[in-house]
Amino acid sequence: MALDMIVMLQADLNMHSLPEGRKAQLTQLLSAAEIRIKKTGITPNLADASDCQLIVDYAAWMWRR
Secondary structure, three states, rough: OOOOOHHHHHHOOOOOOOOOHHHHHHHHHHHHHHHHHOOOOOOOOOOOHHHHHHHHHHHHHHOOO
């Protein structure tokens, strides 16, 4: 993956340091967001910054709801 989506998600959620358990939780959240996006028929290109941002935004929304 060209972009570090964990770091992007961390910044979006204003989390400056993460314990390992929280990092694993955010990784799982990113995976879930990507799967949900794929279920809509969109195939994200992880080399494209805008597609990575879409996944991060969706994961952040899932975290906040």
